[in-house]
Amino acid sequence: MLKRLLLALAMIAVLATPAGLASAEPVCEVRDPQTGACRVYAADPGTPGGGGGGGGGASTFTGCVNERMSPQPPPPPGAENSLGNTWVQSVCYVAGIESSRGPAIWMFQLDVAPDPRVLAQEAISELIMRAPTIRTAPPQGSAGTVVGLPIWMWVERSSETAGPISATASAGAVSVTATARVIEVLWDLGDGSTRVCGLGTPYPPQGSDRPSPDCGYSYQMASTNHVPGAGPWPLSATATWEITWAGGGMSGAEALELTSNGSILIRELYVLNGD
């Protein structure tokens, strides 16, 4: 009899436990992330303003960084004039994928660990990338050439028009280096044709009777017959820059396209009648 009474009391005690109802060992669903203590009610404040998006390219970063919240929620009451403070969140990643986002914290800016993605954008902004300098043989502006003869196309090999170039941005102990180079050039020949090339091979100074080994074209129509005013075919060369960055445990890649325009005069080939 006494045993039954004790058993009943024990069951009541278990059922009265806030975290568990049916099990003698209830699973705690809310914990203090710092101490691990089990709670009925989580004390985590909301995350005002939401958070920034992910992105930033492929990454295998695993760890946590403090990220500035964007947009910034208003300062807490009484802290409107506290210079240097900002709302941040501790954002944790597992293999580059955001795994958790901590509460909003009003924090002195110097405590903000730099976000490698922000540094990457700073480094990329330091890179001087210019549209390609178009070169052709025969050259633009010359008397041009005639239908059926090979044209050589290439772009100038300077660091600013072809790369590779690199720049580094640092904040605290974190450095991110961005490197950029042209990986392909898309030529629009103006007559409806396009060619995808690399930088192309410069026409040799001593001349050549061969077509370009990697980036050439032979017009089949004379610009003088198809372009109003008997003008040249419009040319364009679009360089695709591959921009990669790495540092701070993260990495990423971006692409940028820059286009230059030109023209080349193609005349009809007249065959003299020998009669």
Added chain:
Amino acid sequence: MTRPVRRSPPGLLLLCLFVLSGCSSDPDDLASSETAPLLAPAASNAVDGALPTEALSQTSPEEQAAAVAAVAAYDGSWALDVQARRDPGAKPNWQLDYRQYFTDPALSVALGQVYGMRDAGLASPTGEPSRDPRVVAVDLDRQSVEIVDCVDFRTWPEIFVATGEQNSIPEPPFVIQARVIYDPAAGRWLVTEQTPHPDQPC
């Protein structure tokens, strides 16, 4: 954030100073007590940060100093947390206090909890947790000390201030793992990671 226990990379000067005795922590590299504990579990109770000298006989003076300083910082972090959680609204801004003992990511988590408790009307006005911290590894190259603690929160209840209703649910003590690093810029040891393991009673 939960993190796996860091393995000791080969070739590093990573010294296991002592291991858990009685706590069932990570069975792989924390609780493998084949060797006798080198340090007594009295780090947090040491007077003036001193550790029992006989327990330190197999460690270098530099490792001893690092362990003592790291445990002092870790103890300081708990003392501050107990003070702050007693009345989270006592200060509008706790960051200067917490920056004395924490650095990110632990700093953000700790501050977030104090502010969260303040906003939610929670506090732990009485008591303090019962703890038993032990240094398990010192990495002088990285200026990093790993601590495994056995914490009992039953002596440190969290309540809703307005009603007195208890928000914490009593549980048996469990393992908390912490990493304390030396910040040359700050010139002191700071808790950088604090990972509770509620699934590891001790």
